[in-house]
Amino acid sequence: MKTRTLIPKIKHVVSDARIAWNVLNGVFAVYKPPAVTYLNTRDTIIYRLCEDLNSMQVRPPIQHVCIEGDTTEKMEVVTHPSYADHPLVVGPRYQLKDFKLICANYLNTNSSGLMICGINDSTKLIHKLKASKPPSSYKVKGILGQATDNYFKTGKIVERSTYKYIKRDVIDRMCASMQAAHQRKMFEVSGIDIQSQAAYEFAVKGLMRPANNDIPMVYSIKCVDFTSPEFTLEIVAINENEMYLKTLVHDLGIQLHSVATCTQILCFRYALFNLDLALLPKHWELQNILDNIEQCHDILNQNRSLLKQKNPILTKQNN
Known part of the structure; x- marks a missing residue:
């Protein structure tokens, strides 16, 4: 090395x-x-x-030093590139x-x-x-009206549902509800009453982070674009993974009394x-x-x- x-x-x-x-x-x-x-x-x-x-x-090959000549006479010291260090022998x-x-x-x-x-x-x-x-920030795109076996557009469609009744304001309300539910659950997992002084002291110090890296936490989830049946969510989270983000889209579809599948996950900010x-x-x-x-x-x-x-x-x- x-x-x-x-x-x-x-x-x-x-x-x-x-x-x-x-x-x-x-x-x-x-x-x-x-x-x-x-x-x-x-x-x-x-x-x-x-x-x-x-x-x-x-770097050029190192020099190989050798002594040449008749041993009964004055000998000569000669240097030349060492073949043992040549790129054609030892590689790049x-x-x-x-x-x-x-x-x-x-x-x-x-x-x-x-x-x-x-x-x-x-x-x-x-x-x-x-x-x-x-935290990491993502733009997650989804499509209403279809569900796949792997929660992503590459999967096999296993269910279809109506979606034309779903409006932008309904998605906004559901996103706000999901965000509040995730943050409330984090306090519950930690044994802290969300209405307590301890919860307030944690909140004023900045972003709260779970001690367990296996617990995903969503800080923000909002709809930034909606052109039925396609929509785009902007999500800020930590400890997340690809499957977790796909599941959020799937859960949103269920709460909208329909189904939804994730079509794209783009990370646009980290730290x-x-x-x-x-x-x-x-x-x-x-x-x-x-x-x-x-x-x-x-x-x-x-x-x-x-x-x-x-x-x-x-x-x-x-x-």
């Missing part, structure tokens, strides 16, 4: 692979397309970084196994949108970011980062990622408190 040293930020195009490798250490944002797995996204990024680094000026200077890359907000196959990644030594920063439990920062797949190149790392670290430097947040965490109270 190659070593990395911290060097000042660069403001120009990098042409030396060794310099690029040293600064390839930070947090950056990418756009994950739908119907693409996280592992495929990760492998594609690393593969392109390898290609870009190996196409640049790389930079290989897939040299990279470490993880993401803070894991997106499943059917989900798309913003994904915050940490590369090489900055994987530690990603762990700190995840530990701060920042301090939004979708405007995300690199499209066609821009997953070394120079673009280095520039994006600089942008993301400027955001983190301006908001250092993000990684030190001590927001209230709801735990089970003793009776």
Whole structure:
């Protein structure tokens, strides 16, 4: 594994692979397309970084020193590139196994949108970011009148229902009711009376976070677009996953006395980062990622408190 040293930020195009490798250490944002797995996204990024680094000026082979000549006379010291260190023998200077890359907000196959990644030594920063439990914001699209076996448009339709009687104001009321129910349930799970002084003190401190990472919590759910039978929900939550978001759409359909299926899940904000920062797949190149790392670290430097947040965490109270 190659070593990395911290060097000042660069403001120009990098042409030396060794310099690029040293600064390839930070947090950056990418756009994950739908119907693409996280592992495929990760492998594609690393593969392109390898290609870009190996196409640049790389370290020359080390010199092999040998002594030549007749042993009965004055001998000569000769140096030449070592074949044991030549790229044609040992392979490219930079290989897939040299990279470490993880993401803070894991997106499943059917989900798309913003994904915050940490590369090489900055994987530690990603762990700190995840530990701060920042909320994620999604735009979730659905369609009324049909239900599938996997709660998503790719599944087999198992039920159809009428939907023309459903109006925008009804969806708004149901969303407000679902939001209140989720937050009330969080207090109940934690053993805190929502009408108590303790509940008020938790609320004024900021976003409440469940101690158990397996418990999803919805902070906000509202309808931002409705063109029957299609609708779009804007959801802010933590500890969520793709199936949980699909289930919210399914439950909404039931509460509307109909059925509904999720058709799209788009993550447009995570912590301090939004979708405007995300690199499209066609821009997953070394120079673009280095520039994006600089942008993301400027955001983190301006908001250092993000990684030190001590927001209230709801735990089970003793009776």
